[in-house]
Amino acid sequence: MSSPADIDLDALPVDVRMLIESERAARAELEQQVATLGRHNERLAHLVQEFRKALYGKRSEKLSADERQLAFEDLETALATAETAKEAADATTPAAGHDARAPVRRNLGRLPKELPRIEQVLEPASGCCPCGGEMTRIGEERTERLDIVPAQFRVIATVRPKYACRVCSGAVVQAPAPAHLIEGALPTEGLIAHVLVAKYADHLPLYRQAQIYRRTGIDLHRSTLADWVGKAAFHLAPVVDRLAWHMKGSTRLFMDETTAPVLDPGRGRTRTGYLWALARDDRRWGGSDPPGVVYIYAPGRGAVHAEAMLQGFTGILQVDGYSAYKTLAGKARPEGPFTLAHCWAHGRRQLREVFERDGSPMAEEGLRRIAELYRIEAELKGRSSEERRAARQVRSRPIVEAFRTWLDAQRARVSPKSRIGEKLGYFANHWAGLCVFLGDGRVEIDSNAVENTIRPLALGRKNALFAGHDEGARSWAHIASLIETAKMNDLDPFAYLKATLEALAKGHPNQRIDELLPWAFNQTSS
Template identity: 65%
Template sequence: MTAAAKDLDLSVLPPEYRAAFEAQAARVAELEETNQRQEHLIAEMHHALYGKKSEKLNEDDRQLAFEDLEVALAEVEEKKSEQVPGDEKPKRKRVAKRNRGNLPEGLPRIEQVIEPDSLECPCGCGLMHRIGEDRNERLDILPAQCRVIVTVRPKYACRTCTDGITQAPTPPWLIEGGLPTEGAIAHVLVSKYADHLPLYRQSQILARSGIDIHRSTLADWVGVAAFHLRPVVDRLAEHLKTSTKLFMDETTAPVLDPGRGRTKTGFLWALARDDRSWGGDDPPGVVYFYAPGRHGEHAETFLTGFNGILQIDGYPGYNRLTRPARKGGDPVIVAHCWAHARRKLKEIFDRDGSEIAAEGLRRIAEIYAIEKDIRGTRPGQRLSARQTRSDPLVAAFGDWLQAQRLRISAKSRLGEKLAYIHRHWDGLQTFLTDGRVEIDSNSVENLVRPIALNRKNALFAGHDEGGRAWGRIASLIETCKINGVEPFAYLKSTLGAIAADHPKNRIDDLLPWNFQPST
């Protein structure tokens, strides 16, 4: 609320005017916040371009920095347009002029003629006749094929009277008046976040086909898509957090820091559900949350509303989730990962062939052999087998662990590895008390590998905002993949549904596991 608005005495206004004033003031405050974010992003872009000579980036670094800054700016602009009532919306410059009218003539063109519902003259004079048409060309992208969709909307008028012209309305587009179809946008998203192609490389690939689409234009498309897909990802996260058992892991997401001319370390936190190993009814899914650091408070924020068992590695940042004072829910029960415990011993064995490490590995292998036997059975059967067969082995391992810690110096490398297992001993036994719990967190580790591949190919995100868009779109793509859904088909369909004003109360229909490909 502005300073002038705060000085007004609203009590003197009639209730209906007071409510309207408060609603308008809230909208102004929201717009001011959006403007501040936009100004901040523009300032960062200018700093990256015109900063001190020592802070200037090389050409490749600048491309990545501008790419994600422009994605963020496009998302802010889309948010601003959504905040303004329909009759007040300004005409937003959706596509750079340099990309208009230069679609190669050799590209295949598919005409979609959209006729009005009726050609009857409103005055009853008979059928209208065609007097012209409007044509729009949008770039559509199919895998390994580019084409131009030409939308033709004939105009009809009556020969007898001059009471009006009939023409079909323009079909809904995600980017109104823009160049790309929803299929083209989906292709760019899959190429960037699944195939690990930065936008400037995609621009180069298109140029080889004679299509001059600048990287900044592609960034605009991604930003608009990221804005409109956010409610779907938020709903996906809500759905996952209704479960009582989830996996969580985090991986680095290097982010460019233009002020210092180098990268800083951000993190993508993966929150996943995968109950397939025991035949759970809930579909698998994953959401990647971006945070500028690895502090446990980020995990606490991302897990707001979740109560139950969390399967994790040994990172101590998760310890705050088990405290009675945990924010956002009850203290979680942690299930630690036996694969991590095994790796500690494997490191020692590979280094010096330790017989103690070899014995630990043998004991863990016996526990894993039981897990292999019961994989795919129902939780009750898994729990019964574990209590009967695994519990004695785990107890014996615990006794062996304590005996070795008394023999080995705590400062030795082996002593440090044994101490690690000891610190997480309670969590390593959680799988013995619940048949739904896995013996390790390998399921979520497999889901952070695509992030690592993208990191390797794209090197880093260009901005914190780019890290958030990265996590958001990767969430949908990876959830598609683990549900056997083709990501391009899903994103094309979902973006088309959003463009057509898909009802907000049916957002669950847009979740990846509910996608039904057209036949």
């Protein structure tokens, strides 16, 4: 007996052929959905295993109370993100005869009666019955969610009156319930935004936020806050992906990386991951592209990670002297090569180290020459790119050429393995990249712009010690990208995230995702 795949469709009647093709398409779609759910289940199983390792691992007793709190915080955030992704996939494949809506997960927290309450009464669009009679209010449904105005908790009570007709008995109308980012849970989108800003901008781990809330009479466990953060990270991910797409579409970018210690629960200590930053900042020469930064977490610092992050980018990449960038710039890429512009400030700092330690006259002379370049750059701040290029050709190029002559003479006098020889070697090894700024007014003399975007991450690392898990570090990178980009565009991160989460809760369409990017946010109308 032949299988359905062996049937000659052309020999069948049209209606039978269409039925078979429809069933094949439906089967292929179901197989794809099963595969997707399988991947979600595998990820959840992996996270549960990591959670058990953190809790019951042989060396978990070596973790301090704070370290355990951070481990659980990021694992629970990762679980919430994975579960939300699975629920989103489940919602597209409801079982036959079952309600397509995901089960409501209610928070069992208590909303104190003494908190102020603001009622939002949602009336139906019309108070008239289709039969022509006047509708009468017969009851209402009331839901309460916990909201926050910075430094003040309050309860938003949503009242939806029900109306029935006095003439006939069949019509009852009520305004539809408003959409929430986390259905059935306590927080408003404003409260979720507040938690995100406190964690990723103000560097307050969730367990410390829980302690602060408890002092105001609000008992919110760290795991509850982690659940909110994880769900928010899932919903914000498309906005961050779009931000990264815009960054890589630029003609010039800054790139840098910093360590991100990540807890390894089974070993009772941290291992080193990295947060990479791709930044754009054309404000010094009045460029039209808005400033922004996207952070990407990777478990290592190798060129393979930078290669994946820069996929699709061509243009000028401003970096420090890390060799991975040079390796990557020399490789053949499908999208074409990019040009490296190296950082004069990086070399200047190395010379300053030698001068402050040894009082080297050679280092002092190098610093004096570089200072002349920086005096010119200070005068060119705010000029157009063409004005900067022209001025650099006339004023800066002779200084750079004289520096190269001086550099070659000094390197011939000292051992390349000496301290000063190693520092001078930076300039010689990256000379082509150090000269790029002379011929392009859009290029900065250094990569300080991206280093400024790295500092908030370093502060967060100092306060939180480390990320509790790789997934937590990825959430950190995503949410910090939106917060720091908002700050670069002179926005209040809380107002931006609140408005963005509210838009996502209302089902903002994916094809208009650009409207949710920080530089598109109108703070005056929020």
